[in-house]
Amino acid sequence: MRQPTDRTVMHSYPGMVAIVTTHYKEQDNVMAAGWHSYISFDPPIYGVAIGHERHTYNIVKQAGTFAINFLPMEKAEFIQQSGVYTGKNTDKFSLCEMGFDRGITTDAPILHDAYVAYECHTIDVNKYGDHDWFVGEMKKFYRDPDLFQSDGLPDDEKLTIPLYLGRSVYTTTGERKEFRIDQD
Numbered sequence: 160m161r162q163p164t165d166r167t168v169m170h171s172y173p174g175m176v177a178i179v180t181t182h183y184k185e186q187d188n189v190m191a192a193g194w195h196s197y198i199s200f201d202p203p204i205y206g207v208a209i210g211h212e213r214h215t216y217n218i219v220k221q222a223g224t225f226a227i228n229f230l231p232m233e234k235a236e237f238i239q240q241s242g243v244y245t246g247k248n249t250d251k252f253s254l255c256e257m258g259f260d261r262g263i264t265t266d267a268p269i270l271h272d273a274y275v276a277y278e279c280h281t282i283d284v285n286k287y288g289d290h291d292w293f294v295g296e297m298k299k300f301y302r303d304p305d306l307f308q309s310d311g312l313p314d315d316e317k318l319t320i321p322l323y324l325g326r327s328v329y330t331t332t333g334e335r336k337e338f339r340i341d342q343d
């Protein structure tokens with residue numbers, strides 16, 4: 160039976176993990192972020208929560224730009240690696256053999272294996288407890304059209320979207336249900 164508790168109940172997952180990439184002064188970095196969101200559709204604005212002790216935190220703060228990448232299930236191990244190793248002492252791109260191109264409006268890396276990616280220019284940073292939310296205007300979008308159906312939904316036959324479950328475990332989407340609700 161459900162019980163009240165004063166201890167935090169963190170129920171953020173299962174969920175998609177954004178791979179945040181950054182570049183500042185010859186240095187590139189990459190990290191996994193489960194806490195991220197579209198904030199506005201028009202104009203397009205995206206936000207991501209970055210802990211103060213992350214190497215990414217310092218780089219994003221100085222760069223003023225970042226990129227958000229989404230990887231398929233085949234690259235789930237890299238998602239986990241980018242969320243465990245730190246760029247303070249590791250070049251995660253070389254170690255994990257992840258290639259990238261530079262962005263068009265930013266030098267932040269756009270991962271070769273990303274099926275969707277966004278280039279973001281920071282417009283706001285707010286501190287909430289042990290994380291800052293970096294909010295960026297989305298200046299460029301990438302998407303692999305071959306992996307999506309004509310209605311815009313992901314094509315399950317071609318794209319398996321990894322969902323982080325917690326405790327280093329990844330799952331994926333399952334049964335689909337459709338609800339068409341008529342409104343007056």
Ligand SMILES: Cc1cc2nc3c(=O)[nH]c(=O)nc-3n(C[C@H](O)[C@H](O)[C@H](O)COP(=O)(O)O)c2cc1C
Binds near residue numbers: 192246247
């Ligand atoms: C699945 C997953 C989700 C994570 N989500 C976040 C997050 O939303 N924000 C954050 O600051 N760190 C998050 N982390 C932790 C960072 O990715 C991790 O501390 C990483 O090593 C930081 O790398 P850096 O020091 O190179 O920036 C997550 C880790 C994993 C594995």
